[in-house]
Amino acid sequence: MLHRLLREGRAPRLLDVRTPAEFRTAHIPGSYNVPLATLSEHRAELRDHLDEDVVLICRSGARAAQAGQALAGAGLPGLRVLDGGMVAWEEAGAPVNRGPERWDMERQVRLVAGSVVLASGLVGVLVPGVHLIGTAVGAGLTYAALSNTCAMGVLLSKLPYNRGPRPDIRTVIAELRSTR
Structure with a gap:
């Protein structure tokens, strides 16, 4: 449906809440x-330039759902989340603007978590107690799944690899004003 609206030039506003690197x-x-993080910080300012005709986008839908909750808390309920996020969008063969390839956040979390668990398991054979680091990472991943949040993802998003140029909220608001 969204793909058809895009083709017809009648698409709702599309807010992509992924990191700048993922977006690029x-x-x-x-x-x-x-x-x-920017949306959460400036939700009141954004609310004044949005209506209910908005679709929130992330990789899979989890961050977009969090963005919807943040905007609902600012008085803009009923926003839609792109089902399946960019993963589903790309699998459907829908149009995508592409830039330089980077690892998405989920893949980065899997790499870091797996590496920490592997290293602590190997070192734990020689140094008693080191295996508890892997246990702590496992507990963190379990909590991340249950709460639908990810502290490791938040930390990784702050790395220069993931940051890139942060969108300026004033520029975004000016663009939102000019398109409606």
Whole structure:
């Protein structure tokens, strides 16, 4: 449905809440990059320039759902989340603007968590107690799944690899004003 609306030039506003690096790698044409942290921080300002005709986008839908909750808390309920996020969008063969390839956040979390567990397991054979580091990472991943949040992802998003140029909220708001 969204793909058809895009083709017809009747698409809702598309807010992509992924990191700037993820957005530069691949995004839906016409979408605005407002990373989740920026959206949460400036939700009241954004609310004044949005209506209910907004679709929130992330990789899989989890961050977009969090963005929807943040905007609902600012008085803008009923926003839609792109089902399946960019993963489903790309699998459907829908149009995507592409930039330099980067690892998405989920893959980075798997690499770091797996590496820490592997290293602590190997070193734990020689040094008693080191295996508890892997246990702590496992506990963190379990909590991340249950709470639908990810502290490791938040930390990784702050690395220079994932940051890139952060969208300026004033620029985003000016673009939102000019398109409606």
